[in-house]
Structures are given as structure tokens and as C-alpha cells.
Amino acid sequence: MYIEQGYKGKLGIWNAFILPVGFILLMTFNYFATKAFLDESGESTSEIMQTMIDQMGTLPFLAINLMVFVIGLIIVFIWVKFINGQSLTSFTTSRSRIDWKRIFTMFFIWAVFQGGMIFMTALNAPEDYVYNLQWDKFIPLVILSLLMFPFQTSFEEYLFRGQLLQGLGIATKSRAISWIVTSVLFGLMHAANPEVETLGPVVMVFYIGTGLLLGAMTLLDEGLELALGFHAANNITAALLMTSTWTAIQTDSVFIDMSEPTFAWTDTLSIFIGYPILLIILGKIYNWKNWKEKLFGRVLDRKEFFEKEGTNDPQSTPEF
Numbered sequence: 572m573y574i575e576q577g578y579k580g581k582l583g584i585w586n587a588f589i590l591p592v593g594f595i596l597l598m599t600f601n602y603f604a605t606k607a608f609l610d611e612s613g614e615s616t617s618e619i620m621q622t623m624i625d626q627m628g629t630l631p632f633l634a635i636n637l638m639v640f641v642i643g644l645i646i647v648f649i650w651v652k653f654i655n656g657q658s659l660t661s662f663t664t665s666r667s668r669i670d671w672k673r674i675f676t677m678f679f680i681w682a683v684f685q686g687g688m689i690f691m692t693a694l695n696a697p698e699d700y701v702y703n704l705q706w707d708k709f710i711p712l713v714i715l716s717l718l719m720f721p722f723q724t725s726f727e728e729y730l731f732r733g734q735l736l737q738g739l740g741i742a743t744k745s746r747a748i749s750w751i752v753t754s755v756l757f758g759l760m761h762a763a764n765p766e767v768e769t770l771g772p773v774v775m776v777f778y779i780g781t782g783l784l785l786g787a788m789t790l791l792d793e794g795l796e797l798a799l800g801f802h803a804a805n806n807i808t809a810a811l812l813m814t815s816t817w818t819a820i821q822t823d824s825v826f827i828d829m830s831e832p833t834f835a836w837t838d839t840l841s842i843f844i845g846y847p848i849l850l851i852i853l854g855k856i857y858n859w860k861n862w863k864e865k866l867f868g869r870v871l872d873r874k875e876f877f878e879k880e881g882t883n884d885p886q887s888t889p890e891f
Contacts, residue, residue, distance in 0.1 A: 573665045573793040574746065575876040577737030578884070581656035587738025590650055591730050594643075595756060602763040616765040617817045629823050630711055633810075637715075640723035647729050662733055664794030673792070673857075677800030685808045689826065693813070699830035700813070708823040709811075716807045716822075724802035731757045731782070732789045732798050740870045747867040750790060754782030764819040770834040777834075780842035787850055790866055791859045 577587060609616065624632045651657050663669050693700040731753050740749035758779030761767065766774055785798040806820070814821050815828035853859070861868075877884045 572871065572876065572880075573789060573795075574737050574740035574749065574870050576661040576665055577657070577741050578873050578876050579657050579661045580651075582654070584738055584741050586650075586655050587734045587741075590647060591735040591738070591756075594730060595760070598760050598763065605763055616763075616768050620765065620821065621816065624821060629821060630708070630715060633712075633820070633822060634715060634719065637719040637723050640726040641719065644722050644726040644729065647726065647734070651734070662729070663799075664796060666794055670794065670796050673794070673796035674800040677797045677853075678804040681801050681804040682808045685805060686812055689808070689812045693826045696830070699828065701827040701829055702825070703823065703827045704825045705823060709825070712822055712824070713811060716810050720807045720810065721799075721803045724806055725799055727757070727760075728785070728795055728798050728802055731760075732785055732795055736786065736789065741873075744870045744872065746790060746865065746870060749870075750783070750786045750866060754786045755779055757782035757785075761819075765817055766819060769817045769832045773836075774834050776839050777842060780839070780846065784842075784846045784850070787866060788853065791850070791854065791862060792857060793865075797853065 577584065580586065605616065609619075612619075620632075627635070648659065651662050652659065660667075660669055693702075735753045735756070736749050738749075739752055740746060743749060758775050758781075761778045762775070785802065788797040788801065789795055810820050810822045810824060812824055813826045813828055814824045815832075817832055854862070859865075871879065873884065
């Protein structure tokens with residue numbers, strides 16, 4: 572009952588929407604402001620990013636971009652803990668404590684799989700990739716990635732699969748609506764990425780599909796742990812092993828993709844086939860049951876939840 576953990580806050584459910592809606596409005600403003608600037612300047616997002624990287628250096632540019640999410644995650648935690656009055660545990664999982672083993676297991680599984688796929692891709696088409704390993708730049712990149720990317724990915728997870736998923740689920744009493752809406756919004760949040768400008772709107776299928784996967788993980792496993800591990804592994808592995816000159820993340824990675832940017836419908840096979848297979852494997856590992864109910868069932872109302880859990884409703888307990 573992960574969505575129902577949102578009832579454990581002491582304020583009304585309205586407060587679950589303030590930070591996510593504020594962030595979405597900020598990203599919307601950023602998207603249109605950036606588009607207007609690009610139209611006026613005649614430059615592309617990739618060109619502007621490259622100019623900034625040339626001026627600052629690859630690693631400082633990455634650190635500055637990630638610092639925004641460090642601050643964002645701290646704000647989310649402060650809001651949940653001191654304004655909403657919800658514990659970090661109930662904000663993260665329906666279990667009695669956060670399952671760190673789940674986080675690291677998912678991180679390891681996806682990092683190994685994605686890393687293997689990257690190396691296979693580079694070996695199969697060596698003409699499209701430049702071997703770029705420079706230890707003096709790579710080691711600082713590893714340290715920075717391990718320290719800061721988890722803040723970026725955790726911010727997105729706690730905002731979309733945490734506050735917004737719980738808030739929408741409780742407001743609509745529908746797991747399906749909260750799952751689908753948060754996944755679409757998660758995808759649209761990436762609309763200003765240079766990948767969308769380069770590859771076209773079709774690449775949004777990847778972002779929304781990944782949002783659906785992360786939402787399904789959260790609902791089926793009744794906690795954020797697997798989504799936190801997956802998202803961190805995905806971004807860290809990509810940053811360390813393969814980047815290109817037209818992606819949102821540009822680093823001194825092991826390989827640089829020099830191929831012509833394309834995104835065909837065949838590239839969505841990993842989403843429509845690979846992601847469901849991953850969910851089936853995780854379902855076997857963690858013994859998930861009642862998939863239909865967890866993804867499409869009704870969210871309990873407040874009274875039902877606390878009666879089923881056998882605990883006191885914090886809003887019915889007098890405060891002194």
C-alpha cells in the first residue's frame with residue numbers, strides 16, 4: 572500500500588502537489604524561454620551547451636547542472652519531514668524500513684546489463700564510436716557521478732513516484748490514473764532535452780515508457796527502492812561509459828557516440844519488449860502477486876487504510 576502511505580502526513584493532500592506542480596511550471600517556463608531564445612539566436616541547444624562546456628570544462632559543467640538537483644532533493648526532504656510531517660520511510664516505502672538491499676540489487680542488475688549492452692554496441696560498430704578513456708579525467712568523473720547522480724535521480728523519483736504518485740492516487744482513488752499521469756508528466760519533463768530537439772518528438776516514447784516502467788516497479792513492489800536503484804544505475808552507467816555531443820549528459824566517458832543521430836520505431840523494442848521482461852524477472856525475484864490490483868485497483872480511503880494497518884490516524888491525534 573505505497574500510495575496510501577501519503578495519508579501519514581499531518582496536512583491535507585493538497586500539499587503533495589505544491590512542489591511537483593511548482594517544478595513542472597518551472598520546467599514549462601524553461602522550455603518556452605529556451606525555445607524563444609533559440610529561435611532568436613538561430614543556435615541549437617547542443618551548440619549552446621558545447622559553448623558552455625568549452626568555457627567551463629566538462630566536469631565543472633556537469634557538477635553545476637547536478638547541483639540543482641542536490642538542492643532540489645534537500646528541499647523535498649525538508650518539505651516532507653517538517654511541513655507535511657511524514658517520515659522519510661513512509662515517503663519511500665510501505666515496508667517498516669527502507670530496503671537498501673533492494674536499491675543496490677537493482678542498481679547492480681541494471682548497471683551490469685546496460686554496461687554490457689554499451690560495450691557490445693561499441694564492439695559491433697567500431698566506426699561509430701571513439702574510444703575516449705583518459706584516466707586523469709575518468710577517475711574524477713567516477714567520483715563525481717557516484718556522489719551527485721543519485722541526488723539527481725532520487726529527486727525525480729521522490730517528486731514524481733513519491734509526492735505526485737501518492738497525491739494523485741489519494742485524490743483520485745485510482746492507481747491507474749496516478750501511474751499513467753505521473754509517467755506522462757515525467758516524460759514531458761524531458762521535452763527540453765537536446766535529444767528531443769535532435770531526434771524529434773518520437774523520442775518521448777522512450778521517456779514516457781521509462782516513466783511507466785518506474786511507476787510499475789513502485790506500485791508492484793509497494794516502494795520506491797527498485798526505481799531509485801534503476802534510475803541511478805541508468806544515468807551513472809551512461810555518464811561513465813557512453814555519451815555524445817547531442818545528449819543532455821556530456822562527459823569524458825569511455826566511448827563517444829559519433830554516429831548520425833537517429834531514432835526509429837525499432838529503437839522502442841527495449842521499451843515494449845525489454846521493460847516488460849524486466850518486470851517479469853523482478854516479479855519472480857520478489858514474488859509479486861495481484862499485478863492487476865496493484866496497477867489498476869482502487870486506492871483505499873483514509874479510514875480504511877488506518878483500520879487495515881492497525882495504527883492511529885495522525886490527523887485524529889491531538890497535538891500539544
